[in-house]
Amino acid sequence: MPLPDDSAFMRLALDEARAAAAAGEVPVGAVVVKDGVVIGTGRNAPIAHDDPTAHAEMTALRAAAQRLGNYRLDGCTLYVTLEPCAMCSGAMLHARLARVVYGAPDPKTGAAGSVVNLFADARLNHQTAVDGGVLADEGGTLLRTFFHERRMNGNPHPLRDDALRTPDSAFAGLPGYPWAPHYLSDLPALAGWRLHHLDEGPPDAPRTWLCLHGNPAWSYLYRRMIPVFLAAGDRVVAPDLIGFGKSDKPKKDNQHTFTWHRQVLLEFVERLDLRNVVLVVQDWGGLLGLTLPMAAPGRYRGLLVMNTTLGTGDVPLSPGFLAWREMCASKPEFDVGRLFARGNPQMSEAECAAYNAPFPDRGHRAALRAFPPMVPEHPDSDGAAVSRQARDFWRERWQGESLMAIGQQDPVLGEPVMRSLRDQIRGCPEPLLLPQAGHFVQEHGESIAQAAVNHFSR
Numbered sequence: 001m002p003l004p005d006d007s008a009f010m011r012l013a014l015d016e017a018r019a020a021a022a023a024g025e026v027p028v029g030a031v032v033v034k035d036g037v038v039i040g041t042g043r044n045a046p047i048a049h050d051d052p053t054a055h056a057e058m059t060a061l062r063a064a065a066q067r068l069g070n071y072r073l074d075g076c077t078l079y080v081t082l083e084p085c086a087m088c089s090g091a092m093l094h095a096r097l098a099r100v101v102y103g104a105p106d107p108k109t110g111a112a113g114s115v116v117n118l119f120a121d122a123r124l125n126h127q128t129a130v131d132g133g134v135l136a137d138e139g140g141t142l143l144r145t146f147f148h149e150r151r152m153n154g155n156p157h158p159l160r161d162d163a164l165r166t167p168d169s170a171f172a173g174l175p176g177y178p179w180a181p182h183y184l185s186d187l188p189a190l191a192g193w194r195l196h197h198l199d200e201g202p203p204d205a206p207r208t209w210l211c212l213h214g215n216p217a218w219s220y221l222y223r224r225m226i227p228v229f230l231a232a233g234d235r236v237v238a239p240d241l242i243g244f245g246k247s248d249k250p251k252k253d254n255q256h257t258f259t260w261h262r263q264v265l266l267e268f269v270e271r272l273d274l275r276n277v278v279l280v281v282q283d284w285g286g287l288l289g290l291t292l293p294m295a296a297p298g299r300y301r302g303l304l305v306m307n308t309t310l311g312t313g314d315v316p317l318s319p320g321f322l323a324w325r326e327m328c329a330s331k332p333e334f335d336v337g338r339l340f341a342r343g344n345p346q347m348s349e350a351e352c353a354a355y356n357a358p359f360p361d362r363g364h365r366a367a368l369r370a371f372p373p374m375v376p377e378h379p380d381s382d383g384a385a386v387s388r389q390a391r392d393f394w395r396e397r398w399q400g401e402s403l404m405a406i407g408q409q410d411p412v413l414g415e416p417v418m419r420s421l422r423d424q425i426r427g428c429p430e431p432l433l434l435p436q437a438g439h440f441v442q443e444h445g446e447s448i449a450q451a452a453v454n455h456f457s458r
């Protein structure tokens, strides 16, 4: 049972723990008390002493025994900020310690009840009493803060246990993609997932092109358009959706949901405080991106829309899309680079390979498996209701300028789908038609970007 003086002595142990942290050691501290007097103190110091046994308790026990001139510590109480390990508990039993009082439990190595309880085993022990939980919050916070700071030191984006990260080497020397990476992991919806984005051009430019890619692409898809926007003196922001490009890849398919990805994008736009935005979308960039402006209409002044759709769940999915979804399900290991090569004979081998770069093995491909079935198919599918609200927004409330470009060779989201989308966008003029372009319209993007630079007012 805790005694009135326990907190006061535990505070002395916490002082020792803080001193350990200041020295770069795991912050654990201990004091030994006899008849109300401190007769030994210790702090964790295995690094400083090259000594695996240099735990706070061992040091405090040694100091107390020296002081008493006796290896038996009869009538003594040891206070320690963390539940003792098996080694230290053993030492306390050898010392015939009367009582041990600890702070935070240690679920990994605690030997006073968390993992094992050496003090409760009558074969080992007849004399040492145990009390835990004294100022446990303070001891625990010291440890958590220490480990958090150590994880963050030199690594502002630690990798989550449930995430994979494509090595930087996979992206070395990609043709036509010279831009520096930018990373964010502290948006509330990200919860530590590392999101990559490009951010080029002056931050205070009169126009910002927010370029959103789809499945299975990444910001590489915009490499032919970005230089045209930059040459006009504008800013370009192009994120990689989580699961794609240089962003972290969830290990589990079911991490991916429409609502989560949309929320990440909403928070991303707010964090970068993007204004005078021309939203550039294609494929999933549109399924998600077209639902963004209604949440912050004042930030958007234009829409450049290429082969995409709204997943309202009340219109049947196109036969072309159903065929694509079926292909992804039956050949989950399909070659992403080959997919681009097939639709874009003008691309070099190295450019096609750049689309495989984010996915070195099947473990990295959760997004490729998750996205096709994620297109809202029924009225109550995740994302369908918000997509219907977006449809109303584009029809009735959209105040900005619009431009549509259609890759006519696209069997999935081609001209028929785009014509009906155009009917939903208030004031959208007759589309630009690209007879040579397929689904990935941006691979023919220079002329579209040039038309857009001229079309949208500054």
Ligand SMILES: [Zn+2]
Pocket (backbone or CB within 6 Å): 055, 056, 057, 084, 085, 086, 087, 088, 089
């Ligand atoms: Zn120990």
